[in-house]
Amino acid sequence: MIVLAVVVAAVCAGAASGGWERLVSGGFDASGTEAARADAYAVSRFEAGTPHLTLLVRGHIPVDAPASVRAGRDLTGRLARAKGVVSVTSYWEGRDPALRSTGGREALVTAVLAGGEDQRVRTARRLVPGLTGEQDGLWVEVTGPARVGGEAVDRARDDLVRAELLTAPVVFLMLVFAFRSVLAALLPVLVAAVSSLIALALLRPLTAWVDVSTFAPNLTSALAFGLAVDYCLFLLARFRRERAAGLEQRAAVAATMRTAGRTVAFSVVTVALVMSSLFAFPLPFLNSMAWAGITVAVSSGIVCLLLTRAALLLAGDRLAAPRAPAGDGGWEAHAGWRRWARLVCRRPVAGLAAALIALTVMSVPLARLQAGPIDEQILPAQAPSRAAATSLTAAFPHLTPRTAVVVALPEAASASRAGAGTYGARLSRLPSVRTVDSATGRYQHGRRIAPASAPARFDRPGAGTWLAVQAGVDASSPAAGELVERIRGLPAPGGTVWVGGAAARFADTAHTLRTSAGPAAGWAMVCMAVVLLLFTRSVLVPVKAIVVGTLSLGASAGMAVLVFQDGFLAPLVGMDGRTRVVDACMLLLALCVAFALSMDYEMFLLSQIKEEHLHGADNREAVARGVERTGRLVTTAALALAVSVGALTMSSVTLLKLHGFALAFAVVLDATLVRAVLVPAAMCLTGRANWWAPARLHRLLTRWELHGTGTGTGTCISTSICHRRGPAVETDGGGADADRIPAPAERGTDHQPASGRRSIPRRGRHRP
Known part of the structure; x- marks a missing residue:
C-alpha cells in the first residue's frame, strides 16, 4: 500500500502540474443576475460599459499642450490596437472635460476588455507593464478591476508560499511533541501530501466543465493537512490504547480500524456534505471551493485509512x-484534562452559562456586518493599483468609476432618441446621481448640460441604447443599493431596463447570498442531523451539535467583523486600521470549513463518550472520560491547523488575512470553549436523554448497522455468536466501540476487561 501510494502520488503530481494554467481568477460575483446580463450586453452590443482598466496620465506640462496631445494619442492608439481590448475612451479623442483634472495636468484613458473576469485579468497582466511608467514625457499609472484582480492573485500566491514555508517547521515540531515520535509526525505529512495531490489531479478534468478558482489548491492543501492531523492522531491514539489493553499488534490494528476507522469514515462523509452546501450559492468562487473540499475530504479519508x-x-x-497502562486513561489522556473534565461535569450549569455568555458577547458585532465588493482596498497602500486609485480620487474627486451604473435597454425595449433623452433627464434627478451620459447628451439635475461627445457610442441600430450613470456613493453603501432599486423601478422607454455596473453587481450578489444562505444552511444541518443520527442513534445529540456549531460560527464571524470592519486590534493581523467592509465570500468559506472541522471534532468527542457509556459508566462519568480522552487530541489538531492557516494574517491581501483569521479563530474556539466546556456541560445536564431515540427508529438503526447495510463497527452479528465468544458490551448505541467484542487478552479474571471497564451482559431489550 505504501509503494502504491508513492506511485499514485507521483502520477497525480504529473497530472496536476498541467492544470495550473486552467485555474481562473475572480468568481466573487453572482452569475446569471440582471447586472451580469446588462454588463455583458453593453460589452457585446455597444463595446462599452464599466471600464476594466483606468489609466491616470500626468504631464509636466498641461495635457492640452501639443506635446502632451501627441503622446496621449499615441498611448490611446497603442491601447486600442492591443489584443483583448474592446474599446478605449480617452480625453485626447473626445476632449470630454470630465476626463481632465481641474488643474489641467492629469487626464484619463479607460478601456473595456473582452471576455470573462479571468480573461480580463490575464489581458491586464499582459498589457500593464508596457503602459505604466514614463511614456513619451507622460507618467502613467494603471488601476481598475482587471488590474486589481491580477495584482491580488500574484500577491496572494507569493504570500501563501511564504506562509507555508514559515509555518512548516513550527507545525512539524508541534506534531513531534503531540505524537511523541518523529516517525509518527511524518505520517500525517505523508497522508496530507498524497491526498492533496490526488485531489488536485481530480480537479484538473473539472476545469473543462466548471471554473476552478486559483485559490482552490490552497484550500486543498490546508484542508488536507488539517484532516490528516485529525485522523492520524485519532487512529494512533486508538492503536496505543488497544496495545496497552493487551492486544497483539495485528489484532490492535484490526480493532483500531473497526472502531476509530468507523469514526473517520463518518467524518469524511460529514466534511464532504458540509462543503457541498456551497453549491447553493451561484458564485463560481464558492462552487469551485465546494469541489475542492469534497475531493480532498474523500481522498484524505481513503488515503489515511489505507496508509495508517x-x-x-x-x-x-x-x-x-503504548506509553501508559490501560487503566491510566491511555496515552491521549492527560491529568490536566482529567481535572478539567471533572470540574465541568461537577458544575455543568455554571459552565454552560459562562460558555453561552462568552459566545453571545462575541456574536454581537455580527449584527452590524457590512459586506462590500472586492476593489483596490484589499491591497496594501503601497500596491501600484491602489496607489493609482488613490491618486485618481485626489485628481478627479467628482469621478468614482467603480460605482458607475450602466443602464442597458435591450433590443426589445428600443426607443427613440427623444425617449432616451427624457429617460436620462429623469435618471439625473434621482438622489446620489451626479451625471447621466446618453446618446442625446449629458444630463444633471434633470437638465441637459452638454451634448453627447460620441452619440454613436450610446446608440446602435437594432441593439437599443444604453446610458452611463455616475453615482456619488460608494458601491458597497446602502445608498448605492437604494439607487440601483430606484433606477430599476423608474419607468423606461419600452418598459424593460437592465441595470449593471459595480453597484448593481454587488447589490445582486448580496441579494443572492442572502437568499441562498437559507437553503445552504438547511442542507448542511439536515445532512449533519442524519449523519449524527446514524452515528450516535440519538435524537437529541444531533440537534445539540447543530445548535452548538451555529453558536460557535456566530461568535467567530462576530470577531472577524470586530477586527476587520471595526478595526479593533487591527495591528494583531498586520493592518493599520479598519477595512469598513468585509468580503462575504471569504467569510462564508472560512465558516464553512470551520463548521466541517467542528463536526469532525464533535464526532471524536461523541465516539468516546458513547463508548464509555456503553461500558457501564453513568452519563456524567462517560462525559468526563470522553473529554479527558479527546481534549488533548482535539486541541493539538486545532492548534496545528490554526498555526498553519493563521499565518495567512501576515499576507498583504486583506482577503487572505480575513480567511486566515476567521478560520484559525473558529477552529481554536471550537476545540477549546465549545468542546471543553459547552458540549460536556450540556450533555451532563440532559443526562440519559442524550441517548434516547424512538423504539422503532432505534430498532431500524440497529438492524441497519448489524446486517451490513451501513458501516457497522464490530463483529457482533447475532446473539448466539456473542454468547459463544463470551460477555459482550451492550449494542444499544453507535459509538466508536459500541459493538466490539473484548478479546481474550483484554479480559481479566471473572471476565473483567484488562482496561478496567465493566462488561455489561446483553439483555433482551435495548436500554434507551
Whole structure:
C-alpha cells in the first residue's frame, strides 16, 4: 500500500502540474443576475460599459499642450490596437472635460476588455507593464478591476508560499511533541501530501466543465493537512490504547480500524456534505471551493485509512508505542484534562452559562456586518493599483468609476432618441446621481448640460441604447443599493431596463447570498442531523451539535467583523486600521470549513463518550472520560491547523488575512470553549436523554448497522455468536466501540476487561 501510494502520488503530481494554467481568477460575483446580463450586453452590443482598466496620465506640462496631445494619442492608439481590448475612451479623442483634472495636468484613458473576469485579468497582466511608467514625457499609472484582480492573485500566491514555508517547521515540531515520535509526525505529512495531490489531479478534468478558482489548491492543501492531523492522531491514539489493553499488534490494528476507522469514515462523509452546501450559492468562487473540499475530504479519508493501517502493520509500536497502562486513561489522556473534565461535569450549569455568555458577547458585532465588493482596498497602500486609485480620487474627486451604473435597454425595449433623452433627464434627478451620459447628451439635475461627445457610442441600430450613470456613493453603501432599486423601478422607454455596473453587481450578489444562505444552511444541518443520527442513534445529540456549531460560527464571524470592519486590534493581523467592509465570500468559506472541522471534532468527542457509556459508566462519568480522552487530541489538531492557516494574517491581501483569521479563530474556539466546556456541560445536564431515540427508529438503526447495510463497527452479528465468544458490551448505541467484542487478552479474571471497564451482559431489550 505504501509503494502504491508513492506511485499514485507521483502520477497525480504529473497530472496536476498541467492544470495550473486552467485555474481562473475572480468568481466573487453572482452569475446569471440582471447586472451580469446588462454588463455583458453593453460589452457585446455597444463595446462599452464599466471600464476594466483606468489609466491616470500626468504631464509636466498641461495635457492640452501639443506635446502632451501627441503622446496621449499615441498611448490611446497603442491601447486600442492591443489584443483583448474592446474599446478605449480617452480625453485626447473626445476632449470630454470630465476626463481632465481641474488643474489641467492629469487626464484619463479607460478601456473595456473582452471576455470573462479571468480573461480580463490575464489581458491586464499582459498589457500593464508596457503602459505604466514614463511614456513619451507622460507618467502613467494603471488601476481598475482587471488590474486589481491580477495584482491580488500574484500577491496572494507569493504570500501563501511564504506562509507555508514559515509555518512548516513550527507545525512539524508541534506534531513531534503531540505524537511523541518523529516517525509518527511524518505520517500525517505523508497522508496530507498524497491526498492533496490526488485531489488536485481530480480537479484538473473539472476545469473543462466548471471554473476552478486559483485559490482552490490552497484550500486543498490546508484542508488536507488539517484532516490528516485529525485522523492520524485519532487512529494512533486508538492503536496505543488497544496495545496497552493487551492486544497483539495485528489484532490492535484490526480493532483500531473497526472502531476509530468507523469514526473517520463518518467524518469524511460529514466534511464532504458540509462543503457541498456551497453549491447553493451561484458564485463560481464558492462552487469551485465546494469541489475542492469534497475531493480532498474523500481522498484524505481513503488515503489515511489505507496508509495508517499499512504503517501500523509495518512499524507498529515505533509509530504508536503504548506509553501508559490501560487503566491510566491511555496515552491521549492527560491529568490536566482529567481535572478539567471533572470540574465541568461537577458544575455543568455554571459552565454552560459562562460558555453561552462568552459566545453571545462575541456574536454581537455580527449584527452590524457590512459586506462590500472586492476593489483596490484589499491591497496594501503601497500596491501600484491602489496607489493609482488613490491618486485618481485626489485628481478627479467628482469621478468614482467603480460605482458607475450602466443602464442597458435591450433590443426589445428600443426607443427613440427623444425617449432616451427624457429617460436620462429623469435618471439625473434621482438622489446620489451626479451625471447621466446618453446618446442625446449629458444630463444633471434633470437638465441637459452638454451634448453627447460620441452619440454613436450610446446608440446602435437594432441593439437599443444604453446610458452611463455616475453615482456619488460608494458601491458597497446602502445608498448605492437604494439607487440601483430606484433606477430599476423608474419607468423606461419600452418598459424593460437592465441595470449593471459595480453597484448593481454587488447589490445582486448580496441579494443572492442572502437568499441562498437559507437553503445552504438547511442542507448542511439536515445532512449533519442524519449523519449524527446514524452515528450516535440519538435524537437529541444531533440537534445539540447543530445548535452548538451555529453558536460557535456566530461568535467567530462576530470577531472577524470586530477586527476587520471595526478595526479593533487591527495591528494583531498586520493592518493599520479598519477595512469598513468585509468580503462575504471569504467569510462564508472560512465558516464553512470551520463548521466541517467542528463536526469532525464533535464526532471524536461523541465516539468516546458513547463508548464509555456503553461500558457501564453513568452519563456524567462517560462525559468526563470522553473529554479527558479527546481534549488533548482535539486541541493539538486545532492548534496545528490554526498555526498553519493563521499565518495567512501576515499576507498583504486583506482577503487572505480575513480567511486566515476567521478560520484559525473558529477552529481554536471550537476545540477549546465549545468542546471543553459547552458540549460536556450540556450533555451532563440532559443526562440519559442524550441517548434516547424512538423504539422503532432505534430498532431500524440497529438492524441497519448489524446486517451490513451501513458501516457497522464490530463483529457482533447475532446473539448466539456473542454468547459463544463470551460477555459482550451492550449494542444499544453507535459509538466508536459500541459493538466490539473484548478479546481474550483484554479480559481479566471473572471476565473483567484488562482496561478496567465493566462488561455489561446483553439483555433482551435495548436500554434507551
